[in-house]
Amino acid sequence: xxxxxxxxxxxxxxxxxxxxxxxxxxxxxxxxxxxxxxxxxxxxxxxxxxxxxxxxxxxxxxxxxxxxxxxxxxxxxxxxxxxxxxxxxxxxxxxxxxxxxxxxxxxxxxxxxxxxxxxxxxxxxxxxxxxxxxxx
Numbered sequence: 001x002x003x004x005x006x007x008x009x010x011x012x013x014x015x016x017x018x019x020x021x022x023x024x025x026x027x028x029x030x031x032x033x034x035x036x037x038x039x040x041x042x043x044x045x046x047x048x049x050x051x052x053x054x055x056x057x058x059x060x061x062x063x064x065x066x067x068x069x070x071x072x073x074x075x076x077x078x079x080x081x082x083x084x085x086x087x088x089x090x091x092x093x094x095x096x097x098x099x100x101x102x103x104x105x106x107x108x109x110x111x112x113x114x115x116x117x118x119x120x121x122x123x124x125x126x127x128x129x130x131x132x133x134x135x136x
Contacts, residue, residue: 001074004036024058032056037076037093046076046091054078057090
């Protein structure tokens, strides 16, 4: 599975492109129109279209049990601050799209759904700057 970011001007950034592999941290979140998970055959599995003020949440997690195959889950959704409240909507995509679960926010204390530590582009300072840019 891989991802594809599409910007408001129609340009895209794929996880794999002519320059090699891109990190999800390279996504310009201030200009993101949609984010898509692609199946192994390149078909679109799940696309999230962003409304003004929504910010991408995306992580790939792997659990390796002793003697068993690794289990991969993609956490995929958005976060938005509404009237001072942190609102989230997250999809959990298991086994390359064989199972998809949806939740309002990260479930504290659950082995899979524990809270995500922000990457540098998701810190409060970065989010404040994005909000200021969006308000201009």
